[in-house]
Amino acid sequence: MNPYASHLATRNARDVIASTPLELRRVTDRIGAPRLTTPPAPGKWSARDILCHLADCEIVFAFRLRQALAEDHHVIQPFDQDRWARTYGTADAGDALATFTAIRSWNVALLKTLTPEQCARRLTHPERGEMSFDVIVETMGGHDLNHLKQLETIAGGAERSG
Secondary structure (H helix, E strand, O other): OOHHHHHHHHHHHHHHHHHHHHHHEEEEHHHOOHHHHOOOOOOOOOHHHHHHHHHHHHHHHHHHHHHHOOOOEOOOOOOOOHHHHHHHHHOOOHHHHHHHHHHHHHHHHOOOOOOOHOOOOEEEEEEEEEEHEEEEEEHHHHEEEEEEEEHHHHHHHHHHOO
């Protein structure tokens, strides 16, 4: 089962993926630069941390998509997001958003070229089992919506306190 698919509901994953960079820009503008580094609660990621995580994940998704197309029965390499997040405290939110946007553009361009046979390619995630290439795409879209919702919550708090 894809843990992020439920975030999509009836939305098309590719449409979500294509629109996320603009949505991220819109919501980070609402949050405002001074509040980007303020966590919404103790132990929670700030907007900057979420943007860094999204940039890191886009790098991972770019690799996974291409490896799944290049290798038969590719086995995905998982990563520990909390360990990767240890570097976010010194990162720049604008750099993270720019990185995400650039790599996402490249990934969207790739997705537009794929055949149904390529989208059906099989691969394995060590923690989630066998899946199709399209499940990676659904994961990307659902993952985007999950974190956009978190950023919207932060933006709502920033508007109330501002």
